[in-house]
Amino acid sequence: MEYSGTQVKDINIAYIGGGSKGWAWALMGDLAMEGDLSGTVKLYDLNFEAAHVNSLIGNSLNNLAGAEGKWRYQAVETLEKALTGADFVIISILPGTFKEMASDVNLPQEYGIYHSVGDTTGPGGVVRALRTIPMYVEMAEAIKAYCPGAWVINYTNPMTLCTRTLTEIFPQIKAIGSCHEISGTQRLLAAMLKDLKGIGDADYRDISINVLGINHFTWIDAASYQGTDLMPVYREFADRYYETGFEEKPGQWMNSHFSSAYRVQFDLFRRYGIIAAAGDRHLAEFMPLGWYLKDPETVKSWKFSLTPIESRMQKQEELTIRSKRLAAGEESLQLKHSGEEGIRMIKALLGLGDFVTNVNVPNEGQIKGLPLGSVVETNALLIRDNVKPVLAGQLPVDVENLVARHIRNQETVLKAALLKDHSLAFRALLNDPLVSIGIGAAEQLFDRMLQNTKAYLPGWQV
Template sequence: MTTVAFIGAGSVKFTSDLVANILAFPELATAALRLHDVDASRLATAGMVAESVARQLGAAPRVSMHASRRDALEGADFVINTVLIGGAAAAATDLEVPERFGVRQTVGDTLGIGGILRGVRTLPFLRQLAEDMAVACPDAFLLNYTNPMAMSIGYLARIAPSLKAFGLCHSVHHTVADLCALLGVDREEVVWTSAGVNHQAWVLRFEHAGENLYDRLDARIRADPELRRSLRVDMYRRFGFFPTETSKHNSEYVPWYLPRPDEVDRLRLPGVSDRLRANADDVRESEQVRTALERGEEVRLPDGAVEYAPQIIHSVVSGSPRVIQVNTPNTGLIGNLPAGAPVEVGASVDASGVHPWHVGDLPAVCAALNRSYLNVVELTIEAVLREDPRAIRHAAMLDPSTAAALPVDRIWDLCDALVAAHGDVLPRWARAPVSADGSR
């Protein structure tokens, strides 16, 4: 029997979608689904969600709920991680405190000062998870959805190089689908490749029946002024390759947009309040799902694309080959990005596992921007590996958007304020005071 452990199962939307995608495969309809969350109420909701999905699909999985992470992991074949350390409250702190310093963010989960602090919270948990897996299920695949994705995969490669860990994100899939819809072509007939880093990869090839679809996209953009008010269209026009993440995400990883109110207005970028409302809506939706299930109603089944984790599980179990995108260490996959750095590339999946593709060199300007992104990733990982609070400040100083918004003294003040606001959600070492000259 295939056993899948869900770590952070209280993420109701993720759990609902993933369980539905898994059970839709006949070979997985009787899988053992072990749900773990540290919040007992959310874990109970996750259990009801899984049972509701199974009933509607006519599947007969063995669903169990586990307060103990180790129990959930014991003998698992696949581990899906969707944990948010600190929950919605910590995510709000990542946005609200920087806003008081004049640092605008739109999401705060990947790069930027919010992504850095999320990394400092998340990476120590990943060490615990990797250590548990080494004992309880050493041969299992770890399929990670938790952000910051690049920091997570880069850190795991450093501390647990034998772990079969892959980072999964649907941004590339959705980007290609949206571009195909915009241009009126069937996605199944399009030939494309993408590579780069998570949330900042590039569509390198985009063709249909021998036609370079970038030519058609250029004409579409020239004809539509509203398209030119999209940040990632703006980046595409300047870089020559379309970025694979939404404008709100992309805005946080570069210095040119969020610190400038005129650019925020021109490109219609959301603010902190928009993200806080979205986060609150997610919490409210989870509560509504629980209430509906307690009344005997069924959870709504997802529609649209199958998530990558269920595709990996099905391919490994059934031997059915398929192609996906994964985040993985750079073992020569992209020639002009640092060795060992977390990169996002295409991959083949079959019964023998996941096989990332060699890409070669990225276009020089794309690689240069990715290296700027990876500087922040590397410094955050180093901060956690060395338990060095000064390195948190180094990551913030090198972060493009933060550095464009604040002078260096204010960046350090901001880090001090965030550390104080987060309190014991952060590891003890991260809360140690540190001066600009390195003394504590």
């Protein structure tokens, strides 16, 4: 890398999952609009053609008005080529295919277990993790071999176990997990200020929060805006909209599988007294099945959706068609900020301004009461070549018990995956709050799910 004033040139970024139609395009756009950075992005993907198409799209951005950051995109055939000489590694992959994801989500429904997402917890989350962990073992070993000093930013779910695998296999790795769920809650708080206080110009980034928990099951126990304590305001907000839900655009949750009316979030606040800081679709999966996911009618009453895999598949087909138009120059990506914080993280780690944001890193004591070494989510200060977790304190004991159960289960899944231990993995599934069926039925479900994902379980006796 070459430093020149406030600019850094010749940065080398390895993008694992470089054929992505969503995250990759967002990164390309953000890099193009950042004039302080320039360099090379090597795109690695099991689907080389998809990575090649993205290289054409990325290189075309240099010709657009407003593209201040100049980057060269190169598709590469091997992980070694991508990682060699990398300063940063970005990981955004789909572990398996939509076929396996469909099994994760749809098969449990035959046993009365419903997933609203299926990528972090529940039977779907457990099995997704089992096939993802071997991929991350390979990546951790490759990073250790080819770019041990690089910073690694992970976007893939299950976020906690992906990041935890990296730190387990390569303890010295400089890895962080990044998720936008927290900023979604900050945006809700900004909407709250507009609705209750008439403050229409509150920028969500100016709302200070204390974050503690694990990915997709994070909590906020302190929030403020310009010196005003927002916790009492949120209580009023939750009470006012508990029954009806809150939407800036009425009916939006019915028109989008990814939206909600925040009723789950409000319910958890009324139960525990602190803000559950993730989307309703994720939060619901961490709680007992009967609370929010008993059946589709219950889900509808809480005003969120079960996200069908078919909709994801349809969107992917549409994006694949669009990618070909973009690569052929028949259409151009519009340069607009994605709202993701990856570029600000990179700038801070390069020494171009300190930055505080939520990250997923091993617990060094930033959350008291939760197991040390487990990956937790809190705020952290990012400075030149360093990430310093912010001391977040301790969760209320009842919430701590909920979070700790999931942490210990995640650690069990990790151990089972590394040992290829069918029995241990099954016990982890049994211990998940969504699994309220009999042991025999659970065993049958688990075996069927493993059969459907066995291509990604090397060395397992399935």
